Amino acid sequence: MSYRNRELANLLVVGVITGFGFASVYIARQDVISASSLSYGIFFLCLYAVAHVVTRFTVPNADPYILPLGGLLTAVGVTEIYRINPQDALRQSIWIVIGLLAFTGTLVLLRRDYRVLETYKYICGLGAVGLLVMPALPGLGQRVNGARLWIHVGGLQIQPGEFAKLLLIVFLAGYLREKREVLAQGRLKDLGPLLLIWGAAMLVLLETSDLGSALLYFGIFLAVTYVATGRGLYVGGGLAMFAAGATAVYKWGPSRVHQRVDAWLDPWHYVHTIGYQTAQGLYSIANGQFGGTGLGKGTFADTAGNVLIPDLKTDMIFSALAQELGLIGISAFLLVYMVFALRGFRIAMIAEDGFSKLLAVGLTFGFAFQTFIIVGGILRLIPLTGITLPFVSYGGSSIVANFVVLAGLLLVSDRAQVRTA
């Protein structure tokens, strides 16, 4: 079976799963929601069909699994958002359509050779910093939950950081492809431009209190540098810097950092204040137990209808899913992320040139590490920082950016498969 036929078969399976998901929410909550929920299943089938046709024309030899996996995650996300609040699911669906347009645009624009991006690496790097600065600008930015991450453009709320991440990965891949030999030999002066752009990004993130993204960028930076240079010293030095930086920020940084760490160490001690979100998130997960309450049957609100977990549909959506899907369901859900990451790393391995490899590693590791940061934060493996769960959390910018990641991986894999075939 050809790659694209395989992809079509996978998408059909995902479509059926999506249909079941919405049907179970409808059955469980038919007292409050209408049968129109079932139209979401058809909506997703149409979207998958469109995406599939686009890949057939632009990247015929690309990996047949990552699009269905991304589609599945998106569908799970919208199903859960729909269960929490049907109006939000409608908005999220519109963003998914926009994401699909970005996906199509990326594939069409870069279908001949995406490696032209390498030429624009410095523009990408500076662009990333520029995007990150935007929310901090007076008049443009908006503060939510103590972090300035959003800008308002014509009534739309956009989180530029989600796109800055992509530009930064392109910059890292391009720059390190060019300098990796000299860096591997230890010529530190070549680290200059890298540290400059990366350092600027980190400073902006700290200034806007976007701790989750700061951690994510740091991880991507270390992973890509390691793959490019093979020097454990850079990783060791980076981790040492991170430890020193983290300690300094904890001691002298904004009280927000201090609070997050204290709430992480003992959420129950602060259960009515800074530990509330962490504790209630864990309570929600624990309530799912082994089999889960079932889609639409979880408990997120009190008897008066007030939602009990702050940021449930965005940062904390994992705790909602874990309650309704149970250990069995949520393990399968996490395995989808794992398979997606494995496909991404495989694409990096079979890619021919250094830029493609580094680009694929950056995108894939960024995807996996972002998942770890937010879910690990909810599960109390690390302190909780606000960051979206890729493809699943409510939020337009995140959805659009992740569809571009998907397109990027498909482009790299298409080229690699043609070469190896």
Add this chain to the structure above:
Amino acid sequence: MNDRIRRIAVVGVALLAALIVGSTYWQTWAEGELSARRDNAIQLVAQFKIDRGDIHAGALVLAQNRVVKTRGQTFYFRTYPHKKLAADIVGYSTQGRSRAGIERSLNDYLTSSNSDLHTLLTRIANSFEGATVRGNSVWLTLVPGAQYLAQQALGSECGAAVALDVKTGKVLVMATSPTYDPNLVEHHFDQIGKTQAHCAGPAPLINRATAGLYVPGSSFKLVTAAAALESGQFTPSSPFFDPGYCIEFGKHVNNFALESGGPEQFGNVTLAQGLQHSINSVFCNVGKKLGATKILDQAKKFGFYSTPNLETPPEEQRTSGLYNCDKHGRCRLFFPQHDYQVDPGRLAFGQERLQVTPLQMAMVAAAIGNGGVVMHPYVVDKITKPGGGVLQTTKPKALGRAISPQTASELTTMMESVVTGGTGTAAQIPGVRVAGKTGTGETSIPGVNQAWFVCFAPADNPRIAVAVTLENQLHKTGGEVAAPIAKSILEALLKQPTA
């Protein structure tokens, strides 16, 4: 470069695998601990989505569900059809004020989250089906008719009455007064606070039968007499001379005062007559001879100094024994290391710093009736599965032997004489041999007594043991006010064929 990509891939996948491990920890290992936490806002709501099991006593349903559908969710809220009947044992399950009583201690069973394998499998099957989880039902040992009668008999007095099945330790009646209507807890809690009764602190939410600590007075003479007979130094016919007082540490300890003024005097008596007429000087002399430790060791064998471990929440039960109080009124259980730390004479007739629960005194009577063997008291007869069928049945369990069968039979004879011609004649039942002991504990306020009656019947084949106590009795004795209540409870229970 591919080796390094492989290593990074391992790191990435390991991070994601850690998330599965983390989920497993919270959803299985730590789940029970988290759901039991009081600040768990999710559980507070989720608990009411479970079709909670009923609580039964005999043919009555004491706690059942009221189904409320709101915003697409079905909630099962509690309602208590028989209101005050056994309210302090059943307790309540509310959103605003958590839970109490059996509703609290057996919450796991009532919500089917107990770790029993059958319940677990049913629960998992239910959750896969998406069906509502249904809880197990609890059946109490209480006899509703006698329970109702006991609560009526206590009336507006403050006090408690406990009846035990002598052979098994089943709690047949556990009345406390004043009590409350559990239906009021969620929305009308202030009404409970306004409850009136004949004592300074009515505290209707406290189960006085298990958590009320009182001066036992002469009812404790049963324990002293048991210690005396067990020691081999005394027999029921051991002679005493009663001048109306006993001299201890050089001072007079007087007998109970007659209303005409001055203490009663009996002259030459036996130990048996001492118990029959509740003569303090006799027991004072017994105490002096035995020493405090011997008496308290005997008390321990009856269950003093350990919690009765009834199925109600541990925090709703107190332990009987000597209590040392500091100047702030904080009291702690205390067992003397040396005899001189306790006044043995006053201990022997139930004064000193003794504090006992009505349940403990019922256990003393029941043990004497049971030939000396103390049975573990229990109030949960069985737990049934939602579809029917018994999940578990409580089996009677002996806690140990307190006294020899011979001592038990001697004490029984002595206690019968209390009812036939002593201080407890008000407990006589025509055609039934009743064995009993009165008690009139002196409180810190002169003239205000703690009235007691503990008994069992029939004396020739003991089935039921009863302890009744009333607080704040002005110049009234246990034989006058507590014995008639104990008698009516005995009568009601002896009519029951199986009790």
